[in-house]
Amino acid sequence: MxxxxxxxxxxxxxxxxxxxxxxxxxxxxxxxxxxxxxxxxxxxxxxxxxxxxxxxxxxxxxxxxxxxxxxxxxxxxxxxxxxxxxxxxxxxxxxxxxxxxxxxxxxxxxxxxxxxxxxxxxxxxxxxxxxxxxxxxxxxxxxxxxxxxxxxxxxxxxxxxxxxxxxxxxxxxxxxxxxxxxxxxxxxxxxxxxxxxxxxxxxxxxxxxxVREKSITQSNTKLMKFLEEQTTNLEKLIYYVEIANYETSYFYHRYLDWLNKKLAEETVKNDIECQNYLKRRLRLLEIRMDSNC
Missing domain, CATH: 3.90.550.10 (Spore Coat Polysaccharide Biosynthesis Protein SpsA; Chain A)
Known part of the structure; x- marks a missing residue:
């Protein structure tokens, strides 16, 4: 081998x-x-x-x-x-x-x-x-x-x-x-x-x-698409730690911090669609946290 x-x-x-x-x-x-x-x-x-x-x-x-x-x-x-x-x-x-x-x-x-x-x-x-x-x-x-x-x-x-x-x-x-x-x-x-x-x-x-201009991670994409892809990955992580019963509270709060940080960014503040999307993710996370307490 x-x-x-x-x-x-x-x-x-x-x-x-x-x-x-x-x-x-x-x-x-x-x-x-x-x-x-x-x-x-x-x-x-x-x-x-x-x-x-x-x-x-x-x-x-x-x-x-x-x-x-x-x-x-x-x-x-x-x-x-x-x-x-x-x-x-x-x-x-x-x-x-x-x-x-x-x-x-x-x-x-x-x-x-x-x-x-x-x-x-x-x-x-x-x-x-x-x-x-x-x-x-x-x-x-x-x-x-x-x-x-x-x-x-x-x-x-x-x-x-x-x-x-x-x-x-x-x-x-x-x-x-x-x-x-x-x-x-x-x-x-x-x-x-x-x-x-x-x-x-x-x-x-x-x-x-x-870092090159045309690489996948550096390519231009709409902010909304970026946020959708990022939250998809992070909520996938949340699902896995729930299944593994591993430090779920810690990761809930990390995701909570991430969502709040994104909401505070100027680009998001200037985009109502992105604001509403992230606020929906926050509400869903809070429901998830309450149900798993």
């Missing part, structure tokens, strides 16, 4: 793809496979992936009609054979010792999920956040499950993205990415944290996330 399956949906990223794949091929840790799923690209992305498969048998390529990134992720899950899973977005790149640091920490701690800090590349500049420093504030850098799941609301720990971590494959047993909106990280990763017994954060940075 290969140690790590690197899973990567690919769609029209020919401009960035070589940098991403080259950063993977140069990893100091060598026991990995790369599962690339081309999601109906219309540029030269498929051909670039083909070139890597012909040069290195660890790179494996599959193609499907354009069905959305979550569908491509589900195809990745179908073919991965590694003991651990690492997602890398096809327009990002990683440091040469990225996998080495993740695998070494996993072996030392026996963690189910190991996360590492990330840099942001935007407007030809690299920016460092402070989230990775917060990992060291936890004893032995072990992040409580409640904090990891709760990061979905405000992202202070930068833990909700699928990339930037190593996850034990067994956590994916029975796991399917829901395809109901574009924010598939937010709507799915918390399920993995719910199953994890040990979560470690490495207080270093080794993953570079590229």
């Amino acid at each position: 290969v140690a790590v399956s690197i899973c990567m949906p690919v769609y029209n990223v020919g401009r960035y793809l070589n940098q991403c794949l080259e950063s993977i091929s140069q990893q100091t840790f060598r026991d990995f496979e790369v599962i690339m799923v081309d999601n109906g690209s219309t540029d030269n992305s498929f051909e670039i992936c083909q070139a890597y498969t012909s040069e290195d048998n660890r790179f494996k390529l599959y193609r499907q009609e354009k069905e959305g990134v979550a569908a491509a992720r589900n195809t990745c899950l179908k073919y991965m054979k590694g003991e651990y899973v690492a997602w890398i977005d096809s327009d990002d790149w990683v440091d040469r010792d990225y996998l080495e640091k993740l695998v070494k920490t996993q072996k030392e701690t026996n963690a189910d999920i190991v996360c590492i800090g990330n840099k942001t590349y935007m407007n030809n500049q690299i920016y460092l956040g402070s989230h990775q420093n917060k990992y060291a504030t936890y004893p032995k850098c072990e992040i409580p499950k409640k904090d990891a799941i709760g990061d979905v609301f405000f992202g202070m720990l930068s833990l909700i993205s699928l990339w930037g971590c190593l996850i034990r494959k067994s956590l994916y047993r029975g796991f399917i990415f829901s395809e109901d909106n574009r924010y598939d990280d937010q709507g799915n990763k918390f399920k993995l944290y719910l199953q994890a017994n040990k979560i470690i954060g490495i207080p270093e940075v080794a993953y570079t996330y590229r």
Whole structure:
């Protein structure tokens, strides 16, 4: 069995793809496979992936009609054979010792999920956040499950993205990415944290996330659509913690804080439709909280 399956949906990223794949091929840790799923690209992305498969048998390529990134992720899950899973977005790149640091920490701690800090590349500049420093504030850098799941609301720990971590494959047993909106990280990763017994954060940075104008998460969308997708994901989380009977009061109040914060934003204040929508979500949450007291 290969140690790590690197899973990567690919769609029209020919401009960035070589940098991403080259950063993977140069990893100091060598026991990995790369599962690339081309999601109906219309540029030269498929051909670039083909070139890597012909040069290195660890790179494996599959193609499907354009069905959305979550569908491509589900195809990745179908073919991965590694003991651990690492997602890398096809327009990002990683440091040469990225996998080495993740695998070494996993072996030392026996963690189910190991996360590492990330840099942001935007407007030809690299920016460092402070989230990775917060990992060291936890004893032995072990992040409580409640904090990891709760990061979905405000992202202070930068833990909700699928990339930037190593996850034990067994956590994916029975796991399917829901395809109901574009924010598939937010709507799915918390399920993995719910199953994890040990979560470690490495207080270093080794993953570079590229912000580009036409990426899915950066594309222009109406505020109402954005709020609908976000609340769908957060209420999905609420449903899961209710089923698991896990810290429901804590997550009710986190969602309550999130809704109130959104209502206080200027863009929402100037949009009656969005105000009314969020107020309806608030009323429904309050009913839910009362019924589960």
